[in-house]
Amino acid sequence: MIEILLAEDEEHIAKLVAFKIGKEGHTVTVARNGQEAIDLLTVKPWALIILDVMMPLCDGWQVLKKIRQEPKCANLPVLMLTAKGNQQDYANAAELGATQFLKKPFDPAELVSVINKLVRKST
Amino acid sequence: MTHETDWENDSELKALRDDYVASFDARISALDEAVRGGSVVELKTLAHRLAGTAGTYGFDSLTRAGAALEDWLGNTSGPPDVQVLARFGSLLVDMLSAARESRRDPSHLLQDPRMKELTSAASGTPSGAKS
Numbered sequence: 001m002i003e004i005l006l007a008e009d010e011e012h013i014a015k016l017v018a019f020k021i022g023k024e025g026h027t028v029t030v031a032r033n034g035q036e037a038i039d040l041l042t043v044k045p046w047a048l049i050i051l052d053v054m055m056p057l058c059d060g061w062q063v064l065k066k067i068r069q070e071p072k073c074a075n076l077p078v079l080m081l082t083a084k085g086n087q088q089d090y091a092n093a094a095e096l097g098a099t100q101f102l103k104k105p106f107d108p109a110e111l112v113s114v115i116n117k118l119v120r121k122s123t
Numbered sequence: 124m125t126h127e128t129d130w131e132n133d134s135e136l137k138a139l140r141d142d143y144v145a146s147f148d149a150r151i152s153a154l155d156e157a158v159r160g161g162s163v164v165e166l167k168t169l170a171h172r173l174a175g176t177a178g179t180y181g182f183d184s185l186t187r188a189g190a191a192l193e194d195w196l197g198n199t200s201g202p203p204d205v206q207v208l209a210r211f212g213s214l215l216v217d218m219l220s221a222a223r224e225s226r227r228d229p230s231h232l233l234q235d236p237r238m239k240e241l242t243s244a245a246s247g248t249p250s251g252a253k254s
């Protein structure tokens with residue numbers, strides 16, 4: 001079974017993404033903020049981690065840093081969701097080792113396509 | 124690509140979208156309060172959240188308006204003019220209300236003079252700031 005960790009504080013986005021992931025036959029766990037995501041990093045063998053950039057307590061970039069420092073997750077594919085998609089985001093993604101990022105608002109069908117590609121690569 | 128009809132034809136997607144639309148009342152109240160209080164920080168947050176979510180649910184016009192408001196607030200040095208702020212706030216409220224009623228993207232309001240003024244202001248044309 002494919003397990004995906006989604007860190008997203010916006011309730012309606014979390015619900016839609018979780019729904020779409022579920023339709024693909026994967027299981028999703030939702031973290032409501034960055035700290036919750038960090039606490040969940042090693043509780044399951046994630047196939048993919050999806051991180052919103054702007055989150056309370058700890059933003060997506062800080063979570064990504066922790067992921068790359070954690071031996072169990074260091075090589076996991078990480079998809080960043082960002083509303084900005086500016087030069088700074090590109091720079092952060094490259095420096096911190098994000099696998100891919102998707103600009104918000106995203107098309108749900110495109111999100112599914114990206115997720116499936118990343119999951120196929122990791123399994 | 125997710126089309127307008129996809130939201131209507133899939134009952135689970137429709138339910139999710141209806142749930143999102145149901146949040147518009149709270150967003151409208153929050154916008155009204157933030158405009159009345161002149162709270163730029165709160166308005167930027169509301170605009171940012173709207174910009175980042177609405178398009179995902181098929182409300183592209185709300186994303187455009189939210190993004191423009193966020194950009195304008197970010198570009199404006201000093202407190203924004205209260206009348207201009209009220210105009211832009213009322214545009215977003217009207218767009219949210221229209222979307223709530225019709226369950227459709229209020230693209231017709233992209234032609235509203237307030238949207239044209241907001242787009243122009245967001246692009247950096249110095250308007251809206253207090254002199």
